[in-house]
Amino acid sequence: MGCYLAIGLKIKTAIGKKEVSKHLDEMPLDEFFKEIEKEYHLEDIYVRQETEDYYVYSLDEKLLDKEFIPFLEKFYQLRYQDGDNYDTPKVLEELNSIPDTSSRLALLSKKSFQTYQMGSDNDYYRVKGSWNNYLPIYNTYAILSLDGKIIMECYNGVFNFLRRCIIAQMPEFKLSKALSIWIDG
DSSP states (O other): OOOEEEEEEEEEEEEEHHHHHTTTTTSOHHHHHHHHHHHTTOSSSEEEEEOSSEEEEEEOHHHHHHHHHHHHHHHHHHHTTTSOOTTHHHHHHHHHTOOSHHHHHHGGGGTOBTTBEEEEEEEEEEGGGOSSSEEEEEEEEEEEEEEEHHHHHHHOHHHHHHHHHHHHHOTTOGGGGGOOOOOOO
């Protein structure tokens, strides 16, 4: 199995309480939360809850209720401008037929669609910037774009999407239109 470039919404981040407790002599819990929220962009659209074993940050369900479908419609339109929209029409049709956000998110785990499936990764937060003291961070995503190296190089869809995003961030520079993105080597 190869590696893929995935683009998705971070649905949840979990941090083990046991792992955090090992570092409380280096940093108070409130400071941990502030640092992790800043580092992993969890500040204002995530809700932090505690389970028995984890501190869990989840996307605010009220925000998802309001913005999820319109966001996906716009994202898919921007991402898949180059002709092949993969299975995005079917994804949107299916999600529009589901009345509530939690059921829409449950559909991710079925992995029925290329452009709407569950993904995860782990990261390691370096406590106080130290390579010797780290804290595992567990992330869960709604994958909205998934491209392997060969597909990226042959069709350039994801590269064109990233190029358009960069150009949109730099409208004052005509030179931004000269940017190219590729895999070198």
